[in-house]
Amino acid sequence: MEGMLGQVPSWMEDLAEPASEHSWGLFRDLNLGEDTELSGREKALIGVGVAAAINCPYCIYFHTEEARLSGVTDEELREAVNLAADTKYFSTVLHGNETDLDGFKAETDEIVEYITKQQAPADD
CATH class of the missing domain: 1.20.1290.10 (AhpD-like)
Incomplete structure (x- = not known):
């Protein structure tokens, strides 16, 4: 996360631990990913x-x-x-x-x- 964004945003730190990795993966792959249709x-x-x-x-x-x-x-x-x-x-x-x-x-x-x-x- 820090490598892509230059930091770990505080709002990502507010995610409950069981969801944090999953949530980052969704955000990263859908919003920032280059291997998507859009x-x-x-x-x-x-x-x-x-x-x-x-x-x-x-x-x-x-x-x-x-x-x-x-x-x-x-x-x-x-x-x-x-x-x-x-x-x-x-x-x-x-x-x-x-x-x-x-x-x-x-x-x-x-x-x-x-x-x-x-x-x-x-x-x-």
Whole structure:
């Protein structure tokens, strides 16, 4: 941990002993690992969006700084936060109105099919 971060952050020291190694491994491999499907830039933007959605000032600060290290612009940060807010907003609408999940999935599948057809190259 110290080799990657230059220190052992105090918040990592607050983890209960049975979870400390496991928690560091998850953090290291998912957030800092290079052998993942997502780039560090993509992971940082996701982190910023999730942090904003859950209203965590610690995570917002960490993932914003992580994103800046990856070259993310202020405009991209704002867009990530707005996308998270959009998702949270519509989730509230769907849950609050008890929208039928099976019907929602069917409509979404129809939308995806329609868009896929629209994007298909035209036959000559």
